[in-house]
Amino acid sequence: MDDMTDDRDMPAPGDMAEPLRRALGERYLTYALSTITDRALPDARDGLKPVHRRILYTMRNLRLEPTGPFRKCAKITGEVMGNYHPHGDQAIYDALARLAQDFNMRYPLVDGQGNFGNIDGDNPAAARYTEARATAAAMALMEGLNEDAVDFRPNYDGSESEPVVLPAAFPNLLANGSSGIAVGMATNIPPHNIDELVAACLHLIKAPNAREETLMEIIPGPDFPTGGVIVESREAIAEAYRTGRGSMRVRAKWEVEELGRGQWQIVVTEIPFQVQKSKLIEKIAELVTARKVPILGDVRDESAEDVRLILEPKSRSVDPQVLMETLFRQSDLESRFSLNMNVLIDGRTPKVCSLKEVLRAFLDHRREVLLRRSRHRLGKIDARLEVLEGYIIAFLNLDRVIEIIRTEDEPKPVMMAEFGLSDVQAEAILNMRLRSLRKLEEMELRRERDALTAERADIVALLDDEGMQWDRIADQLRDVRKQFGKQAPGGARRTLFADAPAVEDVPLEAMIEREPITVVCSQMGWVRAMKGHIALDSDLKFKDGDGPRFIFHAETTDRILLFGSNGRFYTIAGSNLPGGRGMGEPVRLMVDLPNEAEIVSLMIHRPGAKVIVASSAGDGFVVPEDEVVAQTRAGKQVLNVKDGVRAIACKRVAGDHVASVGQNRKMLVFPLAELPEMTRGKGVRLQKVPFGAAPLDASASGLSDVTTFTLADGLSWKDPAGRTRTETDLADWIGKRAGAGRMAPRGFPRDNRFNG
Missing domain, CATH: 3.30.1360.40 (Gyrase A; domain 2)
Incomplete structure (x- = not known):
């Protein structure tokens, strides 16, 4: 039995055993490299990812030139997918559509006919409805493909070949920008102006060691297809171009x-x-x-x-x-564009490049393209000159050549032996048409030979002289500048530069039109703002079973402070209060005041003022009003209250003494200086009052109210008849903070509140 188990655990012949860690690591690394090189990062030489390169190459094979007819995008997408890019057709069509969007591409590479999306974010129509062809910019990128300008590689199944990179007559990476997310890295390159890019390339050709600052004078920054205004500092943009990473603010x-x-x-x-x-x-x-x-x-x-x-x-x-x-x-209306010039510098290695390095990679690529095209042309010229020399020998010995052809069974070896012709020359003579035997044709052959000989000499000189090569590249760039530069339609710079104005933060109150209002809050917490300052004793309507609680004059620029029995302060903008035509709205819809919490106080915020807060347990303190203003709906906890304790008072400080009264009708007066100033906490004992003991009558338990006043002016309250009464002789009630106090004076309100 054990032997059978051992046999099952042994790997089968041909299987390979390796640790899971290594197996996963190697396979994930392979996937990551594939994503980086074949999907997400552009090539620094032509600025394209493989899918874009394959789309343009397919359109070239379909002869969809700028002056030619349009073809259905479904046809193009199918050709790309079938021949070069074995991925989803929707992904290919999305890439094709983006190449046609003039709000995404500074120099569109696809000329679209139909709905290709818009700046509102709407998607393009289905591929069966839209048509496309290549633009002049796309053809400039592919110029020289037939002249061995770049390497080709087999496609995914070996049935076709595709270019590894395009010749790229202009620096497309910077002209149109690029973005992508790979595994562990990303790229985000903004579009630029071709005229400025060509000028920078020409300067680099003259001065290969040019400083970054000099290039910045030529290329001041991106040139977005949607325009806008860049308000980033010149130093920040220069640093981003120097390091390859940075960001810049763009405004409408x-x-x-x-x-x-x-x-x-x-x-x-x-x-x-x-x-x-x-x-x-x-x-x-x-x-x-x-x-x-x-x-x-x-x-x-x-x-x-x-x-x-x-x-x-x-x-x-x-x-x-x-x-x-x-x-x-x-x-x-203002956004921040994050620049990250992470590109494949040689088609294989990802690198975060500076502006100079990207331009240098493009110029080196253009030199390689020039050399390859020149060598290809040189081979074509040599082949043609060989044939021309054979033609000229045939014309000089025309009668003998005709005789050999007519009399010999195998004329080719006889001609080669008699006139010293090569196999190619003899074959060309034998394939010559009779109509070419005119005297005029001989003159044309000599003229063509002389022209090709001179061209060959120029190419040989070009291949031997690096200075001539860079001059030729400069001439090609100048031609590109004429075709796509600032003098061409749509070639002028669109994005402007400006300094962000030094506007200080404007407070909310400064943006609100100042108007008088009367704030009304009912007993059930329905709040509204009546226009203007109405009489505070006006007869107002409330819901059935409801009545007035707070009413005061304010302005739309004021901030209203609400103090809840949970000890939290809430802030409401006067401009946000509902109008006074109806009954208003519940204040709990404006702030997160819990249902079990009551409204203790509602007042206008006065910057620099102070308030006194107190709890039913007899504790309290003074707090600056500026410290209680809340920035969110959740409010700001100021007075800490435990279970069974609630906040019962919040009064603005005015005077030099504090008066407190308990539910047991005992009143205490003590100097305000004995009360600490805090921003949050339980506070200190204001008055010793019965609280929390089970045998006590709940109505006689705890602190009832607190206020501040000036001792010299006396303490005022309203009697049951509504008359204001002032008590100036308070010697019997003055004591130390936390004292028990004495019974309130005769005529003190039965609700044990100062009404102040």
Whole structure:
């Protein structure tokens, strides 16, 4: 039995045993390298990934030239997938469609006919509906493929051959940019202007050791197809180009359009690169709805083929610069483009390159292409000259040649022996047409031989002289500049440069139109803002079973502080309060006040002021108002309360003494200086009151209210008849903090509250 078990554990013949760690590591490394070199990173020489290169090569084979007819994208996609790229047809079509999108490609390589998507983020139509052909830029990338300019390799099944890299007449990597995510690395290269790129290449040819700063003077930064304004500092851009990594801020281009009678609107004509216009408008609309930019009234899209976004201010008094700076911070009207020039520098090795290194890789590639094309042409010339020499010998001995052909059974070896011809020359003579035996043809042959001889001499001189090679490359680049440079249609720079204006952070209050309001909050917590300052004793309507609780005058620029019985402060913008036409809205919809917590106080925030807070356990302290302002709906915990304890008072500090009263109607007065100033905590004992003991009457347990006052002016409260009563002789109640106090004066309110 044991023997059988051992046999089953032994590997079968042909199987290979290896540790799982090594097996997984080697296979994952193979996958990672494949992703890096064959999918995600572009080649520094032609700026293309394999799928893009195969798409262009297939279109060339289908003769889809710029002046030729269009073909269905489904046909192109099928050819690419069947011959060179055995991946999903949708992935191939997406790559093809992107090459045709003028809002993604600075110099589109595909001329599309039909719906290829738009700047709003809509997807292209299906491949069966759209048609395409190559552009002049794409043909410039493939110029010289028939002249042995680059290496070819077998396709995935060995039935076809494909170029390893394209000859690339211009630096496409920088001209159109690239992006991709591989395994453990990524690339993100912005588009640039060809005119500037060619100028930089010409400078590098003259001065191979040129400094990065000099190249920056020629190429100041990216040139996005969607335009926009780069507001990054020159130093930051230079550092990004020097290291190959960095980022730069791109803003929308805008202008103020006058509407007459003092009215105006902002028109956005260009948006940042790779920002979807529809999502941008949705985001701005959300800002308007949420009143996060109160000085913005409305946004609408009037775009046709161009971009035209309209931003309407809330009022004519708004500063356009302040409005736009606010939107730049809170929306994609300003975006940050992260530059990461991680490329395959020689087609195999990924490397983060500087601007100079990328241009140098392109120029070295162009020199290799020039040498290969020159050697290919030299071979063609030598072959043609050999044939021409044979033709000329035949013309000089035409009668004898004709005689040999007519009389000899095997004329070829006889001719080769008699005239010293090569096999190629003899074969060419035998295949010559009778009509070519004219005298004029001999003159043409001699003229062609002389021209080819002179061309051959030039090529030999070119191959022997590196200076001549770089001059020839410079001439080719100048031709590219004429075809695609700033003088060509669409060749002028689109992205501008500017310094971001030094606009200080504008507080929310400064963006709100200042208007008087009356804040009304009911006993059940329904809050509203009546327009204007109405009389505080006005007869207002409330829901059945509800009544008034807080009412005070404020302005839309004010921040309203709400103090809950859970000891938390909440902040509500006056401009965000619902209008006063109805009953308002529950305040719990605006802030996260728990259902079991009650509203203790509602007041206007006064910067620099202080408030006193107290709990039912008799503890409290003074806190600066600036420390209680909350930035979120969740509020800010200030007074710590345990189970069974609740916050019962929040009063603005005014005076030099504190008065507190318990549920047992005992009152204590002590100097305000005895109370500490804190930002958060339980506080210190204000007054010793019965609290928490089971036998006690709940109505007589705990602290009831607290207030501050000036001792010289006396302590005031309203009696049951509504008259204000002031007690100036408080000697009987003055004591030390944490004392028990004495029974309140006669006429003190029965609810044990100071009503102050």
